[in-house]
Amino acid sequence: MSTVLNSTRQWQDEDRDHHLHPFTDINVLKKKGARMITRGEGVYLWDSEGEKIIDGMAGLWCVGLGYGRKELSAAAARQMDQLAYYNTFFQTSTMPATELSGLLAEVTPEGFNHVFYGCSGSESNDTVVRLVWRYWDMRGKPGKKTIIGRINGYHGSTLAGASLGGMGFMHAQGPLPLPGFVHIEQPHWYVNGGDLSPAEYGLKAARALEEKIAELGAETIGAFIGEPIQGAGGVIVPPETYWPEIERICRANDILLISDEVICGFGRTGNWFGCETFGFEPDIMTMAKGMSSGYAPISGVMVKDHIVETIGDGGEFAHGYTYSGHPVSCAVALANITILKDEKIIDIVRTDTGPYFQKRLGEFADHPLIGEVRGKGLVGAVQIARDKKSRALFDDVGRVGGICRDHCFENGLIMRASGDSMLLSPPLVVTRAEIDEMMDKARMCLDLTARDVGLS
Numbered sequence: 011m012s013t014v015l016n017s018t019r020q021w022q023d024e025d026r027d028h029h030l031h032p033f034t035d036i037n038v039l040k041k042k043g044a045r046m047i048t049r050g051e052g053v054y055l056w057d058s059e060g061e062k063i064i065d066g067m068a069g070l071w072c073v074g075l076g077y078g079r080k081e082l083s084a085a086a087a088r089q090m091d092q093l094a095y096y097n098t099f100f101q102t103s104t105m106p107a108t109e110l111s112g113l114l115a116e117v118t119p120e121g122f123n124h125v126f127y128g129c130s131g132s133e134s135n136d137t138v139v140r141l142v143w144r145y146w147d148m149r150g151k152p153g154k155k156t157i158i159g160r161i162n163g164y165h166g167s168t169l170a171g172a173s174l175g176g177m178g179f180m181h182a183q184g185p186l187p188l189p190g191f192v193h194i195e196q197p198h199w200y201v202n203g204g205d206l207s208p209a210e211y212g213l214k215a216a217r218a219l220e221e222k223i224a225e226l227g228a229e230t231i232g233a234f235i236g237e238p239i240q241g242a243g244g245v246i247v248p249p250e251t252y253w254p255e256i257e258r259i260c261r262a263n264d265i266l267l268i269s270d271e272v273i274c275g276f277g278r279t280g281n282w283f284g285c286e287t288f289g290f291e292p293d294i295m296t297m298a299k300g301m302s303s304g305y306a307p308i309s310g311v312m313v314k315d316h317i318v319e320t321i322g323d324g325g326e327f328a329h330g331y332t333y334s335g336h337p338v339s340c341a342v343a344l345a346n347i348t349i350l351k352d353e354k355i356i357d358i359v360r361t362d363t364g365p366y367f368q369k370r371l372g373e374f375a376d377h378p379l380i381g382e383v384r385g386k387g388l389v390g391a392v393q394i395a396r397d398k399k400s401r402a403l404f405d406d407v408g409r410v411g412g413i414c415r416d417h418c419f420e421n422g423l424i425m426r427a428s429g430d431s432m433l434l435s436p437p438l439v440v441t442r443a444e445i446d447e448m449m450d451k452a453r454m455c456l457d458l459t460a461r462d463v464g465l466s
């Protein structure tokens with residue numbers, strides 16, 4: 011026992027002394043020490059104390075195939091031995107980068123035939139901004155440079171990603187967003203819908219885009235970007251009326267429509283891409299996370315043919331990353347997507363595990379702490395509310411979610427808190443029995459939280 015404890019302490023001390031963590035309060039971490047995750051298998055993780063944890067979040071929404079898939083590690087090892095690195099600049103390519111491009115054209119919706127690679131969702135959203143600007147220059151409309159996103163949207167943490175996103179707490183630490191990035195209301199019925207039905211509210215939320223375009227002038231707007239379902243913002247599932255209306259408004263105003271598929275892509279909602287689930291056709295899609303199940307860093311921007319042709323007429327597109335199309339990451343993504351196809355994992359999510367997950371999640375609608383249950387496929391959230399009837403939230407949003415998250419942590423379940431929403435997004439290979447285990451633990455943690463805040 012004591013040697014285990016000692017070694018965890020040593021790791022924590024070393025980490026505290028030298029490692030700056032993303033989205034972390036440095037001083038809080040110094041007191042608590044990091045939890046050291048040491049091993050993963052399927053939907054389970056183990057920490058350095060030997061505790062077994064069920065991962066309800068698939069890492070950061072990315073580990074679709076679960077941990078420990080040997081086909082993926084073997085693909086990486088094979089590629090490293092054969093050709094660990096070469097770039098895709100200056101008219102060169104590698105076999106994995108080329109083969110993956112063809113496979114992506116096959117699995118993405120009609121009209122998407124080209125991909126531009128990066129290593130993260132944030133990087134690829136920077137690429138999106140560069141592509142949009144270049145496209146409108148080539149179309150002879152250089153004034154169309156402003157991009158509209160949404161309050162509480164998340165598009166990454168680089169300067170462009172944070173500007174596209176609408177996270178107030180991130181903007182507060184900049185001068186952010188950068189000029190040329192504006193935001194409209196998020197389609198969050200529970201909080202903003204008032205007396206409207208979800209369907210009515212979906213149209214109203216979409217028409218905020220029309221109003222913003224009228225205010226700024228369509229001749230200044232290049233694109234609108236949104237996640238089909240907002241992930242980090244709290245798994246905000248828009249009403250069904252929302253996306254078709256957004257698409258109509260973009261077409262009517264000659265504005266590019268960008269779907270940030272970093273979370274929804276590669277099966278999360280029961281189809282290959284979230285835009286298919288919600289029935290709209292974007293011009294550009296950003297993909298990352300599930301593309302390689304997180305086993306290697308890779309991301310991509312899928313670009314519709316008409317944009318490729320327009321930009322192609324402009325000579326060199328002066329943009330790219332040293333690791334664009336990294337052969338090892340591409341080999342891993344190829345193996346990942348091949349398994350998704352061969353094992354029909356997305357069909358299983360759509361017809362079996364997704365509906366079962368939503369049914370079990372829906373049982374929380376009766377819980378005294380829960381105001382709303384939202385989700386699609388294998389992603390979902392329960393909204394903590396102070397008063398179910400009036401839909402009133404707790405005043406200090408985030409406090410009760412934090413209490414619940416701590417109970418999950420103590421009880422071997424990873425569930426993420428976003429404000430006062432508790433989120434689940436398990437690996438796509440999760441079984442019904444594992445869903446039951448997650449839901450039973452989640453119920454116990456919600457019960458403990460309800461007791462703590464006097465709502466049980």
Ligand SMILES: *Cc1c(COP(=O)(O)O)cnc(C)c1O
Nearest residue numbers: 130131132164165166270272273
């Ligand atoms: C995670 C995420 C990003 C950013 O991806 P990184 O790989 O963390 O840079 C962008 N968009 C969405 C929707 C995301 O969830």
